[in-house]
Amino acid sequence: MNTNNVNDYNTNDSEILNHFVYVAPYINRGTVNDYFVGVSDREKYLIGVPGSTIDFGLKRGDPLRESTVIVQAIENNTRIVQKVEAEDSAWGFPYIACATPLYDDNDNIIGGMVLCESIEKQEALFKSIRQISNDMKNISAQTQQTYAESEQLGAIADKLIEFSDNAVEYMNKTNDILRFIEKIADETNLLGLNATIEAARVGRDGAGFGVVADRIRKLADDSKNSAKEIVDVLNQLENITNLINSTITDIGHASKSQMDFLEAITNFTDKVTKETENLRRQSEMLNNIEEE
Structure with a gap:
């Protein structure tokens, strides 16, 4: 998929992101694994849905932090999968994060979505x-x-x-x-x-x-x-x-x-x-x- 980056998004973009925000709480219900689900625009989180065993404490309006997996996915315009060891985790437990850019109808990046799964038991x-x-x-x-x-x-x-x-x-x-x-x-x-x-x-x-x-x-x-x-x-x-x-x-x-x-x-x-x-x-x- 060829895409171009844009700095802002219009009303239609907001509607698309709202759809992802609406669906985010249902993801854990429809999967066997336990995830933290985050949806953001290009600057801030629009929703942070904690799992039963994993919670980053992120909520609507929290700014995106540099070098996080969702920022990397948005900046590099690609899906990013990253494993974070316990000693490198700010949350004290190891986890796997998978982030992907979100696009508007013209394939412009308008935000991102991240799924994070704790792998403490697996470790x-x-x-x-x-x-x-x-x-x-x-x-x-x-x-x-x-x-x-x-x-x-x-x-x-x-x-x-x-x-x-x-x-x-x-x-x-x-x-x-x-x-x-x-x-x-x-x-x-x-x-x-x-x-x-x-x-x-x-x-x-x-x-x-x-x-x-x-x-x-x-x-x-x-x-x-x-x-x-x-x-x-x-x-x-x-x-x-x-x-x-x-x-x-x-x-x-x-x-x-x-x-x-x-x-x-x-x-x-x-x-x-x-x-x-x-x-x-x-x-x-x-x-x-x-x-x-």
Whole structure:
């Protein structure tokens, strides 16, 4: 629409503006959102209709203030949409203002109309969404870290089970060696006994040999007794190792169950994180309204 600015308006212009003034109180009744509605000529407000949650305290005859959105729309001859943050708002709450010029029958600008909507509740909602999004990211990161640690614990448990199995295998081999030692001790003892008998049969000439035979028999007995003691110790170690093995196996099962549970949580938190992130982006798209 091509228009030209004029400084004053005639009676017809006044009639057009009066129509907007007449309609202004009905706008909130015909919409779901809650607005402040303002109608002005080029110098002053002709009406200011507060909403139930937003009121700028403007009334008929109040002058237009420089740099307000309605003045920008009139001066630039274009529709202006502007978001005002709470810290920049003179009214203490954030709002979105949409202003448009009003024209006479010849497309000359004779005034303007502005709709202002409080976005305080939306801002609080967007803040909550952003907080939830950040919290879900932290939860997801912590869950993934816990899952990785549980996975590492499971790997350690598997390794310990492997070491425990190897220990049992080595103890079994040791038992075989000890049984072999016992066999040698028995045979050595038998050999020493025969040597003693032969030394006794020979008499005085075999006395020295008899002493050696007795020592061989004593050595055989000591070796056999030591082997039995070692076997007892190894049996105890085997029992303890089996108990440790069983405990580690239980830990492994518990770790596997924990990993499955954490994996389910991770998948869930990832899904929720993606949804909240998508919701956050959508809320920011709704919240970031650029000036037109």
